[in-house]
Amino acid sequence: MSDNNRIELTVLGRCAALPCRKGNQSGQILSLHNKLMLIDCGEGTQSLLRNNGFSLARINHIFISHLHGDHMLGLPGLLSTLGMLGKKGAISIYAPAELKTYLDQQIAFFGGDFGFPIDFHSFDPFHSELIYEDKTLTVKTIPLKHTMPCCGFLFEEKSKPKHINRERCDFYGVPISQYNNIKAGLDFVNEKGITIPNEQLTTPAEAAKKYAYCSDTAYTEKIIPYIYNADCIYHEATFLSKDAKRAKETQHSTASQAATIALKARVKKLIIGHISARYSNFEELRKEADAIYKGAILAEEGKTYII
Amino acid sequence: MSDNNRIELTVLGRCAALPCRKGNQSGQILSLHNKLMLIDCGEGTQSLLRNNGFSLARINHIFISHLHGDHMLGLPGLLSTLGMLGKKGAISIYAPAELKTYLDQQIAFFGGDFGFPIDFHSFDPFHSELIYEDKTLTVKTIPLKHTMPCCGFLFEEKSKPKHINRERCDFYGVPISQYNNIKAGLDFVNEKGITIPNEQLTTPAEAAKKYAYCSDTAYTEKIIPYIYNADCIYHEATFLSKDAKRAKETQHSTASQAATIALKARVKKLIIGHISARYSNFEELRKEADAIYKGAILAEEGKTYII
Numbered sequence: 001m002s003d004n005n006r007i008e009l010t011v012l013g014r015c016a017a018l019p020c021r022k023g024n025q026s027g028q029i030l031s032l033h034n035k036l037m038l039i040d041c042g043e044g045t046q047s048l049l050r051n052n053g054f055s056l057a058r059i060n061h062i063f064i065s066h067l068h069g070d071h072m073l074g075l076p077g078l079l080s081t082l083g084m085l086g087k088k089g090a091i092s093i094y095a096p097a098e099l100k101t102y103l104d105q106q107i108a109f110f111g112g113d114f115g116f117p118i119d120f121h122s123f124d125p126f127h128s129e130l131i132y133e134d135k136t137l138t139v140k141t142i143p144l145k146h147t148m149p150c151c152g153f154l155f156e157e158k159s160k161p162k163h164i165n166r167e168r169c170d171f172y173g174v175p176i177s178q179y180n181n182i183k184a185g186l187d188f189v190n191e192k193g194i195t196i197p198n199e200q201l202t203t204p205a206e207a208a209k210k211y212a213y214c215s216d217t218a219y220t221e222k223i224i225p226y227i228y229n230a231d232c233i234y235h236e237a238t239f240l241s242k243d244a245k246r247a248k249e250t251q252h253s254t255a256s257q258a259a260t261i262a263l264k265a266r267v268k269k270l271i272i273g274h275i276s277a278r279y280s281n282f283e284e285l286r287k288e289a290d291a292i293y294k295g296a297i298l299a300e301e302g303k304t305y306i307i
Numbered sequence: 308m309s310d311n312n313r314i315e316l317t318v319l320g321r322c323a324a325l326p327c328r329k330g331n332q333s334g335q336i337l338s339l340h341n342k343l344m345l346i347d348c349g350e351g352t353q354s355l356l357r358n359n360g361f362s363l364a365r366i367n368h369i370f371i372s373h374l375h376g377d378h379m380l381g382l383p384g385l386l387s388t389l390g391m392l393g394k395k396g397a398i399s400i401y402a403p404a405e406l407k408t409y410l411d412q413q414i415a416f417f418g419g420d421f422g423f424p425i426d427f428h429s430f431d432p433f434h435s436e437l438i439y440e441d442k443t444l445t446v447k448t449i450p451l452k453h454t455m456p457c458c459g460f461l462f463e464e465k466s467k468p469k470h471i472n473r474e475r476c477d478f479y480g481v482p483i484s485q486y487n488n489i490k491a492g493l494d495f496v497n498e499k500g501i502t503i504p505n506e507q508l509t510t511p512a513e514a515a516k517k518y519a520y521c522s523d524t525a526y527t528e529k530i531i532p533y534i535y536n537a538d539c540i541y542h543e544a545t546f547l548s549k550d551a552k553r554a555k556e557t558q559h560s561t562a563s564q565a566a567t568i569a570l571k572a573r574v575k576k577l578i579i580g581h582i583s584a585r586y587s588n589f590e591e592l593r594k595e596a597d598a599i600y601k602g603a604i605l606a607e608e609g610k611t612y613i614i
Contacts, residue, residue, distance in 0.1 A: 018388060019354040043384040044351040047326040069387045069417060077350040080376045081325060098416075105412045109405075110376060 020277035045074035066150035327584035352381035
């Protein structure tokens with residue numbers, strides 16, 4: 001990531017559970033504020049990270065949506081590799097509680113220790129929770145509608161500070177010690193008691209960005225309040241509408257349904273993924289989504305999208 | 308496999324444990340007598356099988372050399388996929404006993420059933436055992452020298468029947484009911500009591516082939532009796548000789564050591580693999596092996612070798 005203020009999403013795997021020549025199982029990297037956050041970790045994710053030029057050592061936060069194999073079977077290998085690479089600092093994993101049992105079994109089987117601590121943060125997949133927060137970012141869960149408890153994740157930047165207009169601040173004699181207050185939006189009162197309005201001393205902050213990962217899920221409008229007006233959502237679109245019956249049975253979405261959600265939630269960018277291996281031409285899914293949500297994007301593996 | 312009498316080896320992964328841009332973790336397919344046998348199953352094996360055009364449904368025998376993750380972490384995903392594809396018949400897995408515990412945990416975690424039975428055949432990794440036999444083939448374990456109990460596998464065709472020379476048989480009046488005896492090498496005695504020597508009625512059988520998989524292992528001449536005169540061996544060559552110290556510590560082989568074993572065992576073809584990700588140029592390992600065993604082959608992923 002060249003620009004630290006930019007949020008970038010790299011899709012590692014865009015396919016549903018069955019292995020397929022056109023892609024890999026679920027996994028993506030959100031790169032923001034000098035952090036790499038891994039979202040889901042299907043089999044082969046560690047190789048895809050390497051092949052896409054990500055340093056494994058920089059991954060300290062992993063979010064797992066649910067416990068179907070195609071979303072988490074890459075974890076044991078990735079964690080084992082991090083141990084072999086000499087990782088010592090903790091890694092944080094955010095997932096339904098049952099994943100801890102699974103990881104504990106893996107750890108016991110492979111010798112009792114990956115070589116570094118795992119900070120496991122379980123969440124209740126039936127309610128939205130704030131699961132991560134730092135100075136610049138929050139992550140909340142988005143309960144989805146699937147054959148097993150499953151959550152999406154909403155990554156939201158906090159309001160960003162305004163930019164100091166250095167020339168104006170110098171003109172009005174604002175001391176550097178006041179800059180943080182000015183950036184936060186306060187006006188400046190000078191020695192003579194005169195108030196200089198904040199707008200004269202600053203230029204506006206960049207808008208805080210909002211990205212939502214929504215996989216796996218049947219069509220549900222309950223997620224709209226969470227993702228409303230998001231800068232980008234990744235929504236699963238496992239099936240074409242002609243297979244809507246199968247989508248309903250397996251609690252997945254069609255491309256049309258993904259697009260309908262994006263339209264109703266007025267999101268600014270829609271990327272569809274988690275495509276079923278049954279389709280020989282993924283372009284058909286993009287077209288179906290595009291007919292409802294103009295500009296819908298079919299996820300390309302290894303491609304980086306700017307949020 | 309176009310020719311049912313041909314034995315073909317397809318290398319899926321040629322790299323050691325760490326993920327690497329130049330290759331995948333261990334896994335290979337031996338295709339013989341209309342069967343596909345999977346040897347080791349590192350992470351991502353199911354995708355590699357698909358990408359190389361193998362039908363997952365045709366894999367009914369899986370041989371696991373030892374329980375390091377890079378040799379078996381692809382199993383849960385592969386078995387889960389076979390279940391999703393509707394497999395009903397049993398799959399046979401040949402491995403050290405501890406793998407069963409691991410698989411039982413996986414099965415419990417993923418709902419108590421893959422949807423088909425697993426015939427688990429455990430072997431004692433400290434002694435060579437006959438672990439598989441059918442009409443045309445045997446498989447024996449080869450105890451190796453590694454940081455954990457580990458076995459290679461020796462695949463040996465049984466002696467093949469001779470070919471009937473139909474013209475000669477007709478000339479000497481051999482009834483078709485006698486053909487199996489003739490193919491097995493018996494002479495024919497006609498109605499007048501005259502013996503027709505088998506050599507006059509047959510052409511020689513093709514030689515029975517012998518393939519050995521030797522990974523992971525430090526240099527050990529104890530394996531020579533098992534692999535002696537084999538048509539082909541795949542031997543690990545994790546390191547270059549300049550890293551022999553590291554090879555010894557981790558109980559792996561250098562390319563020179565792999566070649567020395569191949570030379571002493573008078574094998575007809577040597578393929579080296581399980582290369583460490585530390586080397587940017589794998590060709591150096593081939594050259595090192597070639598200096599001792601002329602014609603040593605560096606495994607290429609996705610390539611099929613005729614045994």
